[in-house]
Amino acid sequence: MSLLIIAICITVLVLxxxxxxIHPFPAFLLVSVMAAIALGLPLHRIPASLEKGIGxxxxxxLILLSFGAMFGKIVADSGAAQKIAxxxxxxxxxxxxxxxxxxxxxxxxxxxxxxxxFVLMVPLIFSIVYKYRLPAVWIGLPMLSALSVTHGFLPPHxxxxxxxxxxxxxxxxxxxxxxxxxxxxxxxxxxFFARFLKNIPSQPLRTLVADEMPEEALPGSFNSFFTALLxxxxxxxTALLxxxxxxxxxxxxxxxxxxxxxxxxxxxxxATISLGLKRRRTMSSxxxxxxxxxxxxxxxxxxxxxxGALKQVLTDTGMSSAIALMLxxxxxxxxxxxxxxxxxxxxxxxxxxxxxxxxxGIILPLMTxxxxxPNLMVLSVGAGSLAFSHVNDSGFWMFxxxxxxxxxxxxxxxxxxxxxxxxxxxxxxxxxxxxxx
Numbered sequence: 001m002s003l004l005i006i007a008i009c010i011t012v013l014v015l016x017x018x019x020x021x022i023h024p025f026p027a028f029l030l031v032s033v034m035a036a037i038a039l040g041l042p043l044h045r046i047p048a049s050l051e052k053g054i055g056x057x058x059x060x061x062l063i064l065l066s067f068g069a070m071f072g073k074i075v076a077d078s079g080a081a082q083k084i085a086x087x088x089x090x091x092x093x094x095x096x097x098x099x100x101x102x103x104x105x106x107x108x109x110x111x112x113x114x115x116x117x118f119v120l121m122v123p124l125i126f127s128i129v130y131k132y133r134l135p136a137v138w139i140g141l142p143m144l145s146a147l148s149v150t151h152g153f154l155p156p157h158x159x160x161x162x163x164x165x166x167x168x169x170x171x172x173x174x175x176x177x178x179x180x181x182x183x184x185x186x187x188x189x190x191x192f193f194a195r196f197l198k199n200i201p202s203q204p205l206r207t208l209v210a211d212e213m214p215e216e217a218l219p220g221s222f223n224s225f226f227t228a229l230l231x232x233x234x235x236x237x238t239a240l241l242x243x244x245x246x247x248x249x250x251x252x253x254x255x256x257x258x259x260x261x262x263x264x265x266x267x268x269x270x271a272t273i274s275l276g277l278k279r280r281r282t283m284s285s286x287x288x289x290x291x292x293x294x295x296x297x298x299x300x301x302x303x304x305x306x307x308g309a310l311k312q313v314l315t316d317t318g319m320s321s322a323i324a325l326m327l328x329x330x331x332x333x334x335x336x337x338x339x340x341x342x343x344x345x346x347x348x349x350x351x352x353x354x355x356x357x358x359x360x361g362i363i364l365p366l367m368t369x370x371x372x373x374p375n376l377m378v379l380s381v382g383a384g385s386l387a388f389s390h391v392n393d394s395g396f397w398m399f400x401x402x403x404x405x406x407x408x409x410x411x412x413x414x415x416x417x418x419x420x421x422x423x424x425x426x427x428x429x430x431x432x433x434x435x436x437x
Contacts, residue, residue, distance in 0.1 A: 002039060002319060009035040013310075013358070014348040023299070024354050028306025032313045039317040046313075053312025054305045061162055061304060065297055067264040068156035071231065071271055072112040073293035074286065078275035079213045080224035081108050085121070087221050094132050098142050098191045101125070105146030106186065111228050114151040114395065118144065122402050126204045136202040136403055137413050142190030144399065145417055149185050152352055152386040153178040153379055153425065156231060156264060158300045159356035160382050164260075166311070166360045167367060169374035171260040172239025175232065177375055178382075181428040185383075189420040197413050202403045219275055227267075227274050234263045303353055311361035334372040335380040335433060338363040339426045342384030350393035355385040373436065376429050383425025389418040 009031050016027035029050065036046045075081050085104045092100030109117050125140040155161045155171050160178070164171050218224075238258035242249035256262060276286040313319075330337060341362055346355035359381050367377050389396045390411065395418075400410040 005035065005038045006314070006319060009038070010345075010358070014345070017354065018348060018350060023302070024351065025299075025302035025306040028303070028310050032306075032309045035310070035319075036313045036317065039313075039319060041313065041317050045316070049312050049316045050309040053308040053310070053315075055308075056312070057162065057165065057308030058301070058305055061165055062301070063261040064156060064161055064264060065158055065301060065304075066294060067261070067268050068111075068161070068231075069293040069297035070290040071264060071268050073289050073296070074268075074271050074275050075111050075228050077289050078279065079218040080228055080275055081112065081117075081121075082213055083218040083221060083224040084108060084228060086215075086218070087225075089128070097128060097132070097134070098139065098194065101128075101139060101143035102146050102186055102190050105143035105190075106150060106182070107225075107228060109147040109150030110154060110232055111156075114147055114157075117147045118395070118398055118402075121147070129204060135198045135200070136204050137200045137405070137409075138194050138198045140403060141194045141197065141413060141417055142186075144414075145190035145193075145421060146182075146186045148386060148395075148418060149182045149189075149421055149425075152356075152382045152421070153182050153185075155235075155260065158297075158304065159353045159385060160378055161260070162304050162307070162353075162357055163360055163378040163381055164374075166357075166364060167374035167377050169378050170239065172235045172258060174375045174378050175235050176239055177432060178379055180432065181379055181383075181425055184428060185421050185424040188424050189417045193417055193420055200405070200409050200413060202405055202409075204403055219279060223274050227271050230270060231263055231267045234266065235260065238263070300353060303351075304357060307354075307357035307361065310358070311364070314361050333430070334363070334366050334370050335376055335429055336426070337366070338377055338381045339384035339422075339429075342381045343387035343422060346385050346387050347390070350389070350396075352385040356381050359384070373433065376433050376436075380426060380429045383422050383429065385422075386418050386425070387422035388415055390415050 012034065013027055013031045016022045016030065017024050022030075032050055032053075033046060036049060037043070041049065084107055088100045088104045088107075089097070105117075105121065108121060121143055122140075125136070125143060128134065129136045129139055151157050151159075153160060155164055155175050155178075160174065161171075163169070164174050219227075234257070238254065241254055241258075248254045257266075272286055276289075277283065332340065338359060342355045342359040345358050346352060363377065363381065366372075367374060396410060396414055399405070399414045400407065403410075405413070
């Protein structure tokens with residue numbers, strides 16, 4: 001009976017978000033209260049349970065996601081992202097333009113949130129389409145596949161970052177594993193799949209193309225690349241140091257600098273100087289950029305907070321343990337099961353972030369009980385959360401409207417691309433599990 005109650009609550013959550021169009025934060029809280037009452041949690045304990053769940057998840061993520069948003073915003077607003085794209089275009093030339101788009105999408109996708117990266121890169125895609133008279137979908141999809149993969153697989157993006165915290169994974173190792181999986185996922189879902197889409201009719205709307213910054217206003221190439229990739233470099237170094245030099249595994253200085261929050265704090269300070277103050281921007285102007293970033297990230301923080309409340313209710317009512325016992329008897333590997341749950345919620349709700357965070361509360365007890373690698377579980381759930389984007393996903397409509405496609409052709413291109421990313425990601429996670437187990 002308890003499992004039926006959980007199933008009903010998840011269904012209500014899906015309906016509130018997708019059908020009633022309620023923001024996920026109040027939807028999560030409403031469903032959390034409903035679940036707590038139905039599962040017998042005393043009324044006087046419900047507020048404390050909700051507050052503890054929100055507090056626990058936000059205490060670990062507030063710095064990470066806020067600084068991540070600010071970092072991405074200054075990379076975009078300073079013109080560093082545009083400079084990276086321009087350099088890659090010059091290096092590749094028209095003959096290898098698809099591969100250049102993939103590399104640009106991946107580099108830009110690491111520091112920028114998906115929506116920001118999408119809007120930022122679309123003008124570049126369309127300028128190439130018009131300049132070289134190439135098929136828009138054939139050119140655009142490889143870059144957007146890279147943006148999608150970084151959004152679902154790699155910290156410091158919201159969903160993988162939150163999953164790292166909830167599963168107790170290592171941020172640096174998850175990032176390294178994620179990059180390993182991202183490469184084949186992007187290649188197959190991007191340049192390879194796009195070969196079959198050359199004949200899709202698309203006339204991108206010129207009115208949707210934003211003006212680019214003049215060349216003389218852009219930061220230098222080294223400054224742009226180094227600043228944008230600094231968080232990845234720092235996380236990679238601090239993850240590899242203890243492996244290459246085991247005596248440093250418990251060194252206080254290494255432990256301090258391996259904290260993702262510290263890494264992003266350092267990166268943000270450096271970006272403030274390199275892309276802000278050194279380029280004659282005032283401190284108040286840079287802080288205005290960061291304030292805009294805080295406004296952008298606020299809805300995502302609320303979603304993550306709401307998911308923490310539901311997870312805590314499941315824990316306080318003993319349902320987490322019950323779910324783990326039930327899932328242990330299912331004929332699926334825990335990594336496959338995490339992927340399936342995330343994929344089902346993604347298809348129903350449309351939001352990759354909601355799908356990943358909802359799955360975390362369900363799959364965490366099973367992961368702990370079976371000793372599944374938490375870094376791989378982050379990637380498995382992240383891959384599942386990207387499965388089959390369709391009409392209930394804002395990304396679907398952005399792609400359709402910007403590229404001026406029919407719904408049918410959007411599904412044939414965009415929806416299939418997202419599904420390929422999800423499937424290849426799962427296969428990669430399982431292969432990686434065989435290699436490291």
